[in-house]
Each structure stands twice: as C-alpha cells, then as structure tokens.
Amino acid sequence: MRKADVLRFARDAATAYPLRASLSVLAMAIGVAAVVVLTSLGDGARRYVVEQFSSLGSNLVIVLPGRSATGGFSPANAMTTTPRDLTVDDAAALTRLPAVRRVAPLTAGTSEINANGRLREVVVAGTASTYLEIRSFKIAQGRFLPEADWNRGAPVAVIGAKIQEEIFAGRPAVGELIRLGDRRLRIVGVLKATGQGVGGLNTDEVVFVPVGIAQGMFNTHTLFRILIEAKSRDQIEEVKREVTATLKTRHSGEEDVTVITQDAVLATFDKLLRALTAAVAGIAAISLAVAGILVMNVMLVAVTQRTAEIGLLKALGARGDTIRNAFMAEAAMLSLVGALTGYGLGLFGAFVLRQVYPVFPAYPPDWAVVAALVTSLSTGLLFGIMPARRAARLDPVQALMKH
Amino acid sequence: MDLIRLTGIERVFHLGDSVVHALSRLDVAIEAGEYVAIMGPSGSGKSTLLNLLGLLDRPDAGSYYLEGRDVTTLTPDEQAAVRSQRIGFVFQSFHLVPRLTAAENVALPMMLAGIPAAQRAQRVTQALKDFGLDQRAGHRPDQLSGGQRQRVAIARATIMQPAVLLADEPTGNLDRATGDDVIHLLEALNERGMTLIIVTHDPKIGSRARRQLMMEDGLLRHDSARPSAAVAET
Ligand SMILES: Nc1ncnc2c1ncn2[C@@H]1O[C@H](COP(=O)(O)OP(=O)(O)O)[C@@H](O)[C@H]1O
Ligand SMILES: [Mg+2]
Numbered sequence: 002m003r004k005a006d007v008l009r010f011a012r013d014a015a016t017a018y019p020l021r022a023s024l025s026v027l028a029m030a031i032g033v034a035a036v037v038v039l040t041s042l043g044d045g046a047r048r049y050v051v052e053q054f055s056s057l058g059s060n061l062v063i064v065l066p067g068r069s070a071t072g073g074f075s076p077a078n079a080m081t082t083t084p085r086d087l088t089v090d091d092a093a094a095l096t097r098l099p100a101v102r103r104v105a106p107l108t109a110g111t112s113e114i115n116a117n118g119r120l121r122e123v124v125v126a127g128t129a130s131t132y133l134e135i136r137s138f139k140i141a142q143g144r145f146l147p148e149a150d151w152n153r154g155a156p157v158a159v160i161g162a163k164i165q166e167e168i169f170a171g172r173p174a175v176g177e178l179i180r181l182g183d184r185r186l187r188i189v190g191v192l193k194a195t196g197q198g199v200g201g202l203n204t205d206e207v208v209f210v211p212v213g214i215a216q217g218m219f220n221t222h223t224l225f226r227i228l229i230e231a232k233s234r235d236q237i238e239e240v241k242r243e244v245t246a247t248l249k250t251r252h253s254g255e256e257d258v259t260v261i262t263q264d265a266v267l268a269t270f271d272k273l274l275r276a277l278t279a280a281v282a283g284i285a286a287i288s289l290a291v292a293g294i295l296v297m298n299v300m301l302v303a304v305t306q307r308t309a310e311i312g313l314l315k316a317l318g319a320r321g322d323t324i325r326n327a328f329m330a331e332a333a334m335l336s337l338v339g340a341l342t343g344y345g346l347g348l349f350g351a352f353v354l355r356q357v358y359p360v361f362p363a364y365p366p367d368w369a370v371v372a373a374l375v376t377s378l379s380t381g382l383l384f385g386i387m388p389a390r391r392a393a394r395l396d397p398v399q400a401l402m403k404h
Numbered sequence: 405m406d407l408i409r410l411t412g413i414e415r416v417f418h419l420g421d422s423v424v425h426a427l428s429r430l431d432v433a434i435e436a437g438e439y440v441a442i443m444g445p446s447g448s449g450k451s452t453l454l455n456l457l458g459l460l461d462r463p464d465a466g467s468y469y470l471e472g473r474d475v476t477t478l479t480p481d482e483q484a485a486v487r488s489q490r491i492g493f494v495f496q497s498f499h500l501v502p503r504l505t506a507a508e509n510v511a512l513p514m515m516l517a518g519i520p521a522a523q524r525a526q527r528v529t530q531a532l533k534d535f536g537l538d539q540r541a542g543h544r545p546d547q548l549s550g551g552q553r554q555r556v557a558i559a560r561a562t563i564m565q566p567a568v569l570l571a572d573e574p575t576g577n578l579d580r581a582t583g584d585d586v587i588h589l590l591e592a593l594n595e596r597g598m599t600l601i602i603v604t605h606d607p608k609i610g611s612r613a614r615r616q617l618m619m620e621d622g623l624l625r626h627d628s629a630r631p632s633a634a635v636a637e638t
Contacts, residue, residue, distance in 0.1 A: 006515045017503035313499045316460060317513045317560070318488020320481050397460045401499065 002323045011330035018303070022335060025292070025299045029339025029377050030346055032289035036373035037347020037365045039285045041354060043278030045363035050270045052362070054263060060102075061135065061263040062240050064095075064227040064248070068257050085257045087224040089151045089212060091248060095229060098243045100236040105132035106151060106212045107226040110219040114160075114208060116179035119168050124207045125181065127215020135230045138204070141165075143175035143190030146211055154211025158186040162194035163205035181208060182218050237262050282369050286376055292339065293380030300332050300388035304395075311392050312400025321393040328389035329382065336381020340374050347373075405472050407567060407599055408434040408457065413466035415452050415622075426452040428622045430466065434601070436567065439594045441610040442603045444619030450603045451572055453619070457601065458491050458570050459483045471567060488517050492561030494571035494590075498553045500545040500560075506552075507532060507541040510559045517564065531559045535589070551582035558589060568599040575609065587612065 002010075015022045066087040092106040108127040113120060132138075133145040145159055158179060165174045177188045194205050216222060231240040241260050249256050304311070314324055347365060354363040413430035416423060426449045434440055442450045455461040456468065459475060468476050475486055500509045507528050514524045532538045535555045545553055554574060561569055571590060575583030587602075587609055594600040604610050618626035 002516050003518050003520075006518075006521075010515070013503060309499065310501055313501070314512075314516065315484070316458065316487065316493045316499075317516055318484050318564075319516045320484040322481075323516060398455050401460075401495065 002319070002326075007323070007326050007330050008334075011327050011334055014303070014307070014327070015331050015334055018306070021299045021302060025296045025335040026339040026342060028292035028295040029289070029336050029381065030343035032285070032292040033340050033343025033373045033377050034346035034350060035285040035288050035343075036282055036369055036376075037344060038350040038354070039281040040278050040369035041347070041351035041363040041365040043274065043281045044366045044369070045351075045354070045361045047271060047274035047278060048362045048364075049360065050274060051267060054267050054270065060231040060234055060237055062229040062231060062237060062244065063261050063263075064229065064244060065259040065261065066223070066225075066257070067259060085252055085255070086222055087227060087248075087258060088222055089216070089224065091251055092224060092227045093151060094247055094251060095227065095244055098240065098247065100232055100239040100243060101229055102232045103131040103135050103230045105129050105135050105228045106224050107132070107228060108212055108215050108219065108221065108223065109225045110215065112182040112208075112218065114164065114168065114179055114181050116168050116177060121164075121167060123164060123181075125215055125218065126207050126209050127212040127218075128209060129212055131230075132209070132228065135228050136204075138195065139193040141191045141193040142173055143188070145190050145192075146209060147189070149211060150213070151211070152213050154213035156184060156186045156214065157189045157211065159190040159192060159209040160188055161192050161203075161205040161207045163203070164208060165191045181210065184210075184214065184218060186210060186214070237264060278366070278369075282372065286373070289373070289376045289380055292377065293336075293384040296332055296335055296381050297384035297388060299335070300328060300385055301391070303331070304328065304388050304392045307392075308395060308400045308403040311395050312397045312403070315395070315397035316401065325389045325393035328392050329385050332381050332385025332389065333378065336378050336385075339381075340377040343377070344370065344374065406433040406469070407436040407438075407471060408432070409467075409469040410456075411467050413456065413463045413468065415449070415456065415461070416464050425622045427456070427463070430624055432617065432624065432627070434599065436599055437594070437597055438599055438601075439591070439614045440599075440601045440617060441613035441615070442601065442617045442619060443605060443607070443610040444625070446605065448619040449622040450605075450619050452622075454570050454572050454601065454603050457568070458493055459487050488513065489564060490567045492564070492566040492569040494554070494557050494561050494569065494574045496573040496576040498545070498550075498557045498577070500553055500556060502545050505542050505544055506537055506548065506556045509545070509556055510563055512560060513564045527563060531563050535559045549582075550578050551585055554578060554582075554586050555589065558586070558593075562593060562598070566598075568601060569593065570601050570603075572603045573605070574602065575604070575606070583609075 064087065066085065089106050092104050095101055096104045105128050110125050111122055112125045114123045128146065129151055130146045130148045133140070141162060146157065147155060149155060158181060160174060165171065168174070169177065174188050174191055179186055179188060192204065229240060229244060231237045241262060244260050245256065245258070248258050311324055351363045351365055355361065410430055410432045413427050414425070415427035417426055430453070442453060444450055452461065456463055462476060467474055470486065470490065475483065478486065501512065504512070510531055511524045511528045514527065532541050535558065537552065537555055537559065540548060540552060548556065569590070574590065575586055578586060590600055590602065591612070602609070602613065610616055616626070616628040617624060
C-alpha cells in the first residue's frame with residue numbers, strides 16, 4: 002500500500018467516527034495548551050523579574066545596612082532594620098576604592114509635595130548626581146541633581162514623570178518652585194518615564210533631592226542604601242570584597258552590612274523561576290500522558306469496532322504491517338491535529354494573558370513548545386503501537402465473523 | 405496441472421476439553437475454470453474448507469498446492485500476496501467498508517496492492533459498468549440494496565483478476581430473485597474462465613454447479629467428479 006493511500010485511509014477512518022476522533026484531539030489539545038500557557042506564565046514571570054532587575058543599572062553593587070545571616074539574598078534580608086548607621090561618609094569612603102567607578106548614597110522617606118496649588122504625598126529620595134548614571138535613567142527636561150558636597154546640597158529637586166503630569170498637568174516644570182515638607186525647592190529637571198519600579202518604588206513617582214537636604218528633612222544621618230557601580234563586570238566581585246573590607250574597618254571591625262550584587266540577585270531569581278517553569282511544564286506534561294492513554298483507548302475501541310473491517314482487509318491481501326501502519330497513522334494524525342490545535346489554543350491563551358497583564362511578557366519558551374509537540378506526538382505514537390499491533394495480529398477468520 | 409490440490413488435510417479445533425475435527429483426511433483436486441459447489445449441513449466444515457482454500461486459515465496437517473506451489477509453507481506476508489493476486493472472496497454478509505463509497509470499496513484490493521490511483525480509477529469505472537453499478541459509484545453501502553451490495557462485493561473480489569473466486573453462502577442474506585441474479589453473475593464470470601467455488605446449503609443452487617462436494621462432519625462424503633472415490637466411513 003502506498004504511503005499517500007495509508008494516510009488517506011487513516012484520515013477517512015478517523016473522520017468517520019467524529020466523536021471519538023474529536024475526543025482524542027481535544028485531550029491532546031488541552032495537554033499541549035496547558036504546557037504552552039503555563040510555561041508562558043512561568044517564563045513570563047522570570048523575564049519580568051529579570052527585566053526589572055536589569056533596569057537597576059549595569060555592574061551594580063548595593064550596600065544595605067544590617068548583616069544578612071546567610072550571606073545570600075532574600076527579600077527578608079533586604080528589609081533588615083539598621084543595626085549601625087550607614088552614613089554619607091561611608092559612601093564617600095567607597096568612592097576612593099580602585100575598582101569603583103561611581104557611588105551614590107540613597108536615603109528615602111515620604112513627604113508631601115505642594116506646588117501649583119496641588120498637594121500629594123510622594124516618596125523623597127535623597128541622593129547625588131551620580132545616581133542618574135548608575136541607574137541609567139534619562140532626563141526629559143532640564144538636568145539631574147548638580148554635583149555638590151554630599152553633606153550640604155542646594156535646595157533643588159528632580160521630579161519623576163508622573164509627578165510632573167499630576168502636579169503640573171504636563172506643562173514644563175523646570176524652574177518652578179515647590180514645597181516639599183517644610184522645604185522650598187526649585188525644580189531643575191524631570192526624569193523620563195520608566196514605568197519601572199522595584200520593591201514598590203515606582204521611580205516615576207519619586208522626588209529626587211540632594212542627600213544632604215533629604216537627611217535634613219527627615220532628621221537622620223542614616224542611608225537606606227549605597228549604590229555602587231563597578232568599573233567592569235569582572236570587577237564586581239572585587240568591589241564587593243573591597244566594600245566589605247572598607248566598611249568593616251570603618252565600623253570598628255564589625256561586618257554589619259550586606260553587600261549584594263545584581264548578578265547574584267538575578268541569578269537566584271532566574272534559577273528559581275526557571276525551576277518553577279520546568280516544574281509547571283512537568284505537571285502540564287502529565288496531561289499529555291493522560292491524553293496519550295486516551296488516544297490508546299480510542300484506538301483500542303477503533304480496533305474493536307472495526308474488527309470485521311480488519312478481517313476483510315486481510316482477506317483482500319493486506320499484510321500485517323500495512324494494517325499496523327494504517328492504525329499508527331490514524332493515532333499519529335489524531336495526536337498531531339490535537340497538538341497543533343493545542344499549540345494554537347496555547348498561543349491564544351498567552352496572547353490573552355499579555356492583553357490582561359501588558360507588563361507581563363507571557364511568551365512560551367521555545368523549549369517548552371518543542372517539548373510539548375514532541376511529547377504529544379511521541380505519546381500518541383507510543384500509545385498507538387499497542388492497538389495497531391493488536392489489529393495487525395487479528396486472526397482473519399475470527400475477525401470476519403464479527404459483524 | 406490442477407489449480408488446487410489438497411492432500412491429507414486436517415483441521416482440528418480445541419474447544420475446552422472437546423476436540424472438533426472440522427476437516428479430516430481431505431483429498432481434493434480442482435482444475436482451473438471449474439464451477440464447484442461445496443454442500444452439506446451446518447457445521448460440516450464447508451466454511452473451514454473455504455477459509456483454507458483462501459489462505460485465511462492453515463491446516464494442522466496435509467498439503468495445499470495452489471497453481472503448483474505449496475502455499476502452506478509460505479510466510480504470512482507471502483500468503484497475503486497470494487490472497488491479493490490470486491484469490492477473490494465473496495461473503496454472505498457482503499463485508500463492505502461502511503464509510504467508503506461503492507467505487508472506493510471496489511478499489512480497495514488495488515489500493516492495498518499499491519496500484520497507482522489513476523490506474524485504479526480507470527479499472528473501477530470499467531468494473532462498475534460491467535456490473536451495472538455505474539450509477540452507484542458514489543453511494544455508500546447503506547445507500548445500496550442487498551443485491552447491489554453483493555454486486556459491489558463481487559466487483560471488488562474480481563478487480564485483481566484472481567485465479568479463483570471463493571463465495572461463502574453468497575445468497576444467504578438475499579431474497580430468492582436477488583440471489584438468483586447474483587448466482588447468474590457469478591456463473592457468467594465462470595463462463596469467462598474464472599474458477600468458481602461456492603459454499604451453499606441450498607440444494608437448488610448447489611445443483612447448478614457442474615461439480616458438487618458433499619461434506620459431513622468434516623469428511624468429504626461425495627465428490628460428483630469422482631463418485632467411486634468417496635471417503636469410507638470411519
Ligand atoms: N474457530 C473455531 N473454533 C472452534 N470450533 C470451530 C471454529 N470454527 C469452526 N469450528 C467448528 O468446526 C466445525 C465446522 O465449522 P464450519 O466450517 O463453520 O461449518 P459450516 O460452514 O459447514 O457450517 C463446526 O463444528 C464448528 O463448530
Ligand atoms: Mg459456514
């Protein structure tokens with residue numbers, strides 16, 4: 002029997018029983034769609050996190066007050082309260098380290114902005130001119146904080162894009178005077194919108210002021226973070242060592258800070274979310290195995306239903322392998338159509354996810370798509386073998402009597 | 405040379421503890437072009453004999469030569485090839501594939517034999533015309549009458565131009581008149597040279613054949629071609 006005839010015969014046989022055909026197709030489709038959607042979700046989460054952290058800036062090393070117990074990163078450690086103050090002088094000392102390119106101190110608090118007759122609560126970030134480059138932010142209007150002595154600082158402010166929009170309704174804000182708590186400050190610049198934020202701090206809604214001004218406003222000498230940019234990617238570890246050593250010396254021999262690198266944080270999240278995606282894919286793949294078993298049962302029913310036909314084919318001169326191939330082809334077709342339908346459904350599901358959560362890059366990873374299609378086809382074939390062999394081995398005389 | 409030569413054929417079925425000798429010590433020779441009726445009561449081994457002749461079943465002992473070739477020793481695939489090229493079957497219950505049209509059913513043996521589609525179409529058209537089915541080519545079996553169904557089955561059985569046509573109670577599911585039509589059709593094929601072997605328990609049909617084989621309890625009781633050589637009673 003010719004290959005084209007085998008395929009046509011199998012196709013006609015499958016479509017002659019629409020209910021059982023659509024049942025196997027549906028089962029396979031659900032399995033594949035589940036893999037595609039769930040891995041889109043998992044990989045989307047991973048990409049979202051990675052993107053958010055990448056946007057922090059390149060070659061970044063961050064100093065947090067407080068010693069993390071494990072030395073690793075965890076969100077809990079990031080929130081540790083200050084056992085010993087991290088000061089502007091600490092930050093200044095780090096500037097002189099050989100592997101360090103830039104340092105930006107960061108202190109933060111909330112306050113009220115009052116300008117243009119409007120009032121709203123804002124996050125105030127006290128930092129320095131270096132912050133712009135370290136975070137790779139862009140200026141929309143004016144300029145960023147001027148270079149100045151970190152302990153003093155001019156009464157100026159740079160506002161986020163959203164604040165400009167809300168307070169000044171999109172009009173140019175540079176040169177305007179604002180009240181921030183009890184201070185009167187002049188706006189020197191507006192940041193370009195980033196839409197990004199880590200830890201609930203959306204930079205579009207922040208007012209940046211010189212660190213000296215912020216510390217005065219909040220009546221503190223403490224820093225919330227010190228951001229450091231290494232001279233190169235290779236020097237990140239070196240910076241980490243130098244910073245730890247320097248601060249230990251400055252804090253009378255006590256290692257009471259946590260130094261984290263963006264790479265470490267990223268790698269942890271990346272690993273975690275990849276594992277999660279793989280686990281989710283594995284769970285979804287179980288439905289593919291279930292679909293395979295369903296295809297097998299459907300094919301077994303087909304063999305039983307068509308026993309007389311198989312006997313007839315043998316009487317007409319069909320060889321055992323011809324009959325086996327016809328049934329295998331039928332199982333493969335059901336799986337293939339199911340897999341492609343499921344792939345389409347899965348892509349549509351991922352598309353809907355992206356519409357509902359636009360910030361979430363819910364695309365299925367290539368490996369998951371390939372794995373889902375290959376698994377569905379091979380389970381279909383694997384589970385098709387048994388019924389097909391049963392058909393091929395039927396005794397023609399017995400088979401012909403079933404009518 | 406005989407078309408078919410059976411010697412010492414035995415076919416035994418085991419049903420639990422009991423042993424059924426469906427065929428015993430069977431010696432038959434049939435020449436090409438003969439018209440043979442296999443007759444006898446129900447359970448006498450007629451169908452078993454026909455299945456053996458059609459290579460759907462193997463004897464437990466004895467030899468079967470078809471066109472001078474021992475076919476009992478062939479592999480299953482070789483036997484399939486013989487069925488495809490040399491043997492045509494007609495069944496009591498027609499055995500048409502319900503999802504296929506009349507034309508597709510007729511083409512089935514050619515498709516299984518790997519004959520290209522264009523050639524198949526040509527031969528099917530001719531066959532349907534020969535059997536008066538040209539108006540029914542696109543009809544499925546459930547849209548055909550019993551007589552039409554059996555004619556489709558006969559067209560299918562002869563499309564590969566086999567050496568022998570085996571028919572097991574071909575009129576069993578048909579009324580008298582339709583059955584007679586089918587018998588006339590088979591006889592016409594035989595007149596054009598095709599060896600015809602019909603199983604029937606209808607004496608009227610059986611007597612039309614030029615040769616009768618009478619079966620009883622798996623034994624060949626009477627062969628009209630060799631009246632003296634009937635098997636002795638055990
Ligand atoms: N597959 C089988 N298993 C057991 N016994 C069988 C089988 N096929 C046929 N027989 C027995 O062999 C005998 C001959 O059967 P069969 O050739 O069908 O008779 P007929 O066609 O003459 O009515 C019967 O007794 C039947 O019960
Ligand atoms: Mg019978």
